[in-house]
Amino acid sequence: MSEEEGDFHSSQLGSKEYWDAAYNRELKAFTDIGDVGEIWFGEDVQNRMVRWVSQRSDLLHSARVLDLGCGNGTMLLELHEEDFMDLTGVDYSEAAIQLATDVAAKAGVTDISFEVCDILNEESVSNLIQEGKDKFDICLDKGTYDAISLHDPSDPTDRRLYATHVHSLLTDQGRLIITSCNWTKDQLVLHFEKEFELVHELPAPSFTFGGKKGQTVTTLIFRKKTLDAG
Numbered sequence: 190m191s192e193e194e195g196d197f198h199s200s201q202l203g204s205k206e207y208w209d210a211a212y213n214r215e216l217k218a219f220t221d222i223g224d225v226g227e228i229w230f231g232e233d234v235q236n237r238m239v240r241w242v243s244q245r246s247d248l249l250h251s252a253r254v255l256d257l258g259c260g261n262g263t264m265l266l267e268l269h270e271e272d273f274m275d276l277t278g279v280d281y282s283e284a285a286i287q288l289a290t291d292v293a294a295k296a297g298v299t300d301i302s303f304e305v306c307d308i309l310n311e312e313s314v315s316n317l318i319q320e321g322k323d324k325f326d327i328c329l330d331k332g333t334y335d336a337i338s339l340h341d342p343s344d345p346t347d348r349r350l351y352a353t354h355v356h357s358l359l360t361d362q363g364r365l366i367i368t369s370c371n372w373t374k375d376q377l378v379l380h381f382e383k384e385f386e387l388v389h390e391l392p393a394p395s396f397t398f399g400g401k402k403g404q405t406v407t408t409l410i411f412r413k414k415t416l417d418a419g
C-alpha cells in the first residue's frame with residue numbers, strides 16, 4: 190500500500206449495517222438504563238475539540254456548527270453548554286439520530302438540529318445548505334472520516350467525495366476540525382490538500398480504539414481553500 194493509503198484494511202466499521210446495529214443497541218441501553226453510549230476516542234479528545242471551538246476569539250456564539258457523523262450527539266451537547274446556538278448533527282444511521290435526539294431531550298435540550306444525512310450523498314448534503322440556510326462556520330469530525338475510510342481503504346473515491354462535500358458545506362472562512370486514529374497528520378494533509386490547508390494541530394492523548402491500546406489520535410484544524418473555477 191502507498192503512504193496515502195495507510196496500512197489498515199477494510200473493516201466492518203466501514204458499513205452502515207454495523208453502525209445501525211451498534212446504535213440500535215445503544216438506543217436500547219439508553220432507554221433501559223440511561224447510558225448514552227460510546228464517547229469515541231474518550232472524553233479528553235472530545236473536550237479538546239470543544240475547547241478549541243469555544244476558545245476561538247473570532248467565533249461568535251451564533252456560528253453555525255455541523256457535527257459530521259454525530260453518533261450520540263454528546264459533542265454538540267457540550268457546545269450547547271458553552272452557549273453555541275446554531276448546532277446541527279448529521280449521521281447516516283437513523284438509530285444514531287434517534288439516540289442523539291433522545292439524549293439531548295433528556296438533558297432538556299431541544300434546539301439542536303439532528304438529521305439523517307449520508308455525507309457521501311450529494312443530494313443529502315446539498316439539502317443541508319438549501320432553502321436560504323447559511324453554510325457552516327465549523328465542521329467537526331470525530332471518527333467519521335475514519336469510518337468512511339474503512340469501507341475500502343484502497344479505494345480513494347469515498348474519501349474524495351467526503352472532501353469535496355465538506356468543502357461545499359463550509360463558508361469561505363470555514364474550518365474543518367477532524368480527529369482520526371487511522372491516518373497520520375501527513376496522510377490527512379495529503380488527502381485534503383486540494384480543498385483544505387492545515388492551520389493547526391491539537392496535542393494528542395493516547396486512548397483505546399477497536400481493542401487496540403495505546404494508539405494515538407491526530408486532531409487537525411483545516412482552513413477551507415478557495416478553489417479555482419473550471
Ligand SMILES: C[S@@+](CC[C@H](N)C(=O)[O-])C[C@H]1O[C@@H](n2cnc3c(N)ncnc32)[C@H](O)[C@@H]1O
Binds near residue numbers: 281306308
Ligand atoms: C467512530 S463513530 C463516531 C461517532 C461520533 N462522531 C463520536 O465521536 O462519538 C463514526 C460515525 O460515523 C457515522 N458515519 C459513517 N459513515 C457515514 C456517512 N457516510 N454519512 C454520515 N455518517 C456516517 C457512523 O454512523 C458513526 O456514527
